[in-house]
Amino acid sequence: MKSELGILVELQKTDTRIRQLKENIESAEERRAEIEQEFEKHASSIRDIQTRRDEARESKTSLEAKIAEVNTGLERANRNLKNAQDNQQYEAAMKEIDSLNKQNSKHETGILENMETIEETEAILEERADEVNNLESDWEKQQKEFDTALAADRKEFDELTKEREKVFAQVSPKLASVYNRLVTRSRDGIAVAAVKEESCSACNMSLRKQMIVELKTTDQILTCESCTRILYVNEEESVEAAA
Numbered sequence: 001m002k003s004e005l006g007i008l009v010e011l012q013k014t015d016t017r018i019r020q021l022k023e024n025i026e027s028a029e030e031r032r033a034e035i036e037q038e039f040e041k042h043a044s045s046i047r048d049i050q051t052r053r054d055e056a057r058e059s060k061t062s063l064e065a066k067i068a069e070v071n072t073g074l075e076r077a078n079r080n081l082k083n084a085q086d087n088q089q090y091e092a093a094m095k096e097i098d099s100l101n102k103q104n105s106k107h108e109t110g111i112l113e114n115m116e117t118i119e120e121t122e123a124i125l126e127e128r129a130d131e132v133n134n135l136e137s138d139w140e141k142q143q144k145e146f147d148t149a150l151a152a153d154r155k156e157f158d159e160l161t162k163e164r165e166k167v168f169a170q171v172s173p174k175l176a177s178v179y180n181r182l183v184t185r186s187r188d189g190i191a192v193a194a195v196k197e198e199s200c201s202a203c204n205m206s207l208r209k210q211m212i213v214e215l216k217t218t219d220q221i222l223t224c225e226s227c228t229r230i231l232y233v234n235e236e237e238s239v240e241a242a243a
């Protein structure tokens with residue numbers, strides 16, 4: 001049969017785990033939103049590049065149409081030049097040709113710029129092709145993993161809550177009230193603290209040698225003189241001490 005201290009240690013371990021699971025469950029939606037945000041950031045950075053590429057393609061197409069239009073105008077102006085009857089008509093045709101050529105040269109510069117953008121964005125998308133292709137499936141996988149982990153936490157929480165009741169029922173009413181008081185009082189929910197390096201692991205206070213000896217040799221309920229938590233020695237520490 002387990003000592004009372006042993007039961008308290010078990011109770012504390014169960015409660016600490018329950019607390020952790022409760023935190024996980026309560027923060028789940030917040031954590032899910034964070035994952036979503038991270039994914040959205042990722043997806044939008046890829047969308048931005050795709051948009052830049054598409055806009056450059058559209059702009060290039062529209063400039064090509066404009067050049068075709070200007071070329072039609074140039075043909076007409078060249079005809080006018082050929083058929084000029086006087087100096088005035090000749091100069092008007094020359095002026096028009098000059099202006100149309102300038103327009104085309106501007107459009108051509110625009111096309112070159114667009115081609116650069118297209119090339120640049122396509123190279124980035126090519127480099128990130130795996131990422132682009134796996135974006136959706138990665139997202140689904142991440143969501144599934146999250147849901148699986150959350151479901152496991154919920155299941156463990158329910159199981160441990162039931163188990164906890166059984167363990168708690170074994171504690172004497174007097175100790176149970178001490179335990180509850182300590183748990184409610186401390187922010188970390190620790191009522192039963194392990195001894196680590198001859199100190200109380202909850203408040204770090206060094207323990208008197210005599211107390212450590214008692215803790216290692218008896219199953220007495222002893223409390224930390226500083227934080228009043230119930231103390232226990234881990235089996236490994238006891239083994240170390242014996243060796």
Ligand SMILES: [Zn+2]
Pocket residue numbers: 193200201202203204205224225226227228229
């Ligand atoms: Zn302490």
